[in-house]
Amino acid sequence: MNKNETLEQFKWVDTHCHLQLTKDKIENLYLDNIEYLIIPGVDIESSLEARDVSLSLNKESYWSAGLHPHEADKFENLKETFDDLFNEADLIGETGLDYYRNLSTKRNQINSLKYHLDVANQLSKPVILHCRDSFSDMFDVLSEGDYKNPIILHSWTGGNRWTKKFIDLDVYFSISGIVTYDTAHDLHSAVGKIPTNRLLLETDIPYLAPKPHKGEVNKPSYIIYTAQKVSELLDVTLEELSSLTISNSNRLLSRTTNE
Numbered sequence: 094m095n096k097n098e099t100l101e102q103f104k105w106v107d108t109h110c111h112l113q114l115t116k117d118k119i120e121n122l123y124l125d126n127i128e129y130l131i132i133p134g135v136d137i138e139s140s141l142e143a144r145d146v147s148l149s150l151n152k153e154s155y156w157s158a159g160l161h162p163h164e165a166d167k168f169e170n171l172k173e174t175f176d177d178l179f180n181e182a183d184l185i186g187e188t189g190l191d192y193y194r195n196l197s198t199k200r201n202q203i204n205s206l207k208y209h210l211d212v213a214n215q216l217s218k219p220v221i222l223h224c225r226d227s228f229s230d231m232f233d234v235l236s237e238g239d240y241k242n243p244i245i246l247h248s249w250t251g252g253n254r255w256t257k258k259f260i261d262l263d264v265y266f267s268i269s270g271i272v273t274y275d276t277a278h279d280l281h282s283a284v285g286k287i288p289t290n291r292l293l294l295e296t297d298i299p300y301l302a303p304k305p306h307k308g309e310v311n312k313p314s315y316i317i318y319t320a321q322k323v324s325e326l327l328d329v330t331l332e333e334l335s336s337l338t339i340s341n342s343n344r345l346l347s348r349t350t351n352e
Contacts, residue, residue: 104128104218104336104344105316108267109187109221109247109295111135112150113142115310116299119150128339130313131151133187133221133247137171140178147183155346157221157242159183165197165205172208176228183346185213186221187247190234193226202227203234207306219243219345228255235262243345248297256286265345267293270303270311273322284326293345294319294338 107130112119114135124130132147132154133142140158147156158178160168168175179185183313188209190202197205206222213220224231224246235244246259248269256266266287271277284292294316296302302311303318324334342348 103331105294105320105335106339107296107313107316108293108342109133110298110313112330113139113146114299117181122312128154128311131155133157134159136164137174137189155183157186158182159186159188159209160205161187162189162191162202162223163196165201168205172197179212184219184221185209187223189223190227190231191223191225206234210240214240215244217242220247221245221247223247232258250280251283253286256283265291265293267295268319268323269295269297270301270319273303273318281326289337290341292338293341
């Protein structure tokens, strides 16, 4: 199967696609292999831009409003504005914990995370979580809450141990282009542990371009490389993986189809 046939034949849901942050002209992006996509915000401005792009895009899409953990020190001053956006958005996030850069205090990251989670639960909306070098605290926060809404662990990189623990919380695991990297041994092993009904795919545009485009600006069409690697790890066909991940995405969004 050649590349063009693969791109045209199978559809994918991109569950984390910052189209508003890409420098590429959106109208020039190849979206024919995208079933639909989710455009997450990371602050007030990007959340508003996510809404505007979603409303104007010539492709079915959903958008979310949230404050990235890097900006969590600012959350108290922005809470009122975010409350309005939360009510309007399709999803809540991107929020979470990032202890790799620690650009905001851990306390403020956790407080912001909990607020996003509580609002998402109250509104019965899916929530998108960023989790980097913070698996223990993220697990504790989710374990202590009584969350009934769908929870997405975006760009999941946990190994076997953390994957098994988070499975018990009935979350969704979204796999990005990182899975195509030769160094992602722990993730390669963990993908096979994820329940098939909790598996999602994403690009994280404009970041994390998969091989063979690693280091470049990511594009929606590149999701096929992530899909190819995941299908290889799971020993399923691209057709089976396409159907599976579209079904999972529909479920988390309570999206009805005519099929």
